[in-house]
Amino acid sequence: GAVVSQHPSWVICKSGTSVKIECRSLDFQATTMFWYRQFPKQSLMLMATSNEGSKATYEQGVEKDKFLINHASLTLSTLTVTSAHPEDSSFYICSARVQGGAYEQYFGPGTRLTVT
Amino acid sequence: GDSVTQMEGPVTLSEEAFLTINCTYTATGYPSLFWYVQYPGEGLQLLLKATKADDKGSNKGFEATYRKETTSFHLEKGSVQVSDSAVYFCALSDPRGTGGFKTIFGAGTRLFVKA
Numbered sequence: 001g002a003v004v005s006q007h008p009s010w011v012i013c014k015s016g017t018s019v020k021i022e023c024r025s026l027d028f029q030a031t032t033m034f035w036y037r038q039f040p041k042q043s044l045m046l047m048a049t050s051n052e053g054s055k056a057t058y059e060q061g062v063e064k065d066k067f068l069i070n071h072a073s074l075t076l077s078t079l080t081v082t083s084a085h086p087e088d089s090s091f092y093i094c095s096a097r098v099q100g101g102a103y104e105q106y107f108g109p110g111t112r113l114t115v116t
Numbered sequence: 117g118d119s120v121t122q123m124e125g126p127v128t129l130s131e132e133a134f135l136t137i138n139c140t141y142t143a144t145g146y147p148s149l150f151w152y153v154q155y156p157g158e159g160l161q162l163l164l165k166a167t168k169a170d171d172k173g174s175n176k177g178f179e180a181t182y183r184k185e186t187t188s189f190h191l192e193k194g195s196v197q198v199s200d201s202a203v204y205f206c207a208l209s210d211p212r213g214t215g216g217f218k219t220i221f222g223a224g225t226r227l228f229v230k231a
Contacts, residue, residue, distance in 0.1 A: 004159075006159070032217060034218070034219075041226070042223075042224075043205065043221050043222065043223045043224045044160075044205075044221050046218060049217065049218065093159050093160070095159075095160075095219075097217065103148055103209040103211060103217065103219075104148070104150055104162050104165055104209070105162075105209075105219055106162065107152075107159040107160040107161065107162075108159050109158055109159045110157075110158065110159040112157075
């Protein structure tokens with residue numbers, strides 16, 4: 001149980017274009033999802049917390065107009081990188097929090113974004 | 117605010133060696149503690165967890181005990197395998213603490229196991 005999928009697993013796009021990444025909880029409902037960014041050989045950087053049916057809460061320093069997050073249902077959150085630039089190239093990982101329990105998170109496999 | 121500190125890597129061991137990765141935390145409330153593992157090119161997987169003092173989390177031969185008196189949650193395994201090579205993250209979550217529902221991660225410790 002508690003499986004989270006991400007799509008696509010990797011994407012290459014040209015500078016100036018937008019890219020959408022989907023995060024789905026496959027066998028549970030996730031009222032809260034998180035989006036992280038990870039640079040090579042570094043820890044995860046939390047970008048935003050996404051709550052179903054409401055606006056995402058962004059961490060300090062993360063541009064909300066550049067990284068659009070939508071959590072339209074209890075099983076789907078999307079991250080859209082708008083007007084992508086090479087410095088946006090990174091590994092993006094989503095996670096979903098299981099209600100109740102110990103507040104553990106279940107992570108998607110990640111999406112490798114390369115902007116050329 | 118809440119924080120997690122774990123030993124720097126990389127850690128290089130021979131197969132069947134004993135593993136310890138140290139983790140200490142600072143929290144204002146009563147956090148749940150976790151170890152996550154990340155294999156190359158993949159997302160994180162929950163390895164084990166403990167929700168209160170003196171709890172021992174265990175999975176796949178790995179163990180960690182929640183020590184409130186030393187604010188520690190060290191990861192151990194008696195005999196590592198090449199397949200254990202990965203990055204290990206210590207983490208905490210305390211909805212009543214300064215992080216709210218966020219999970220606070222340590223910097224990660226890279227483990228290499230040689231055959």
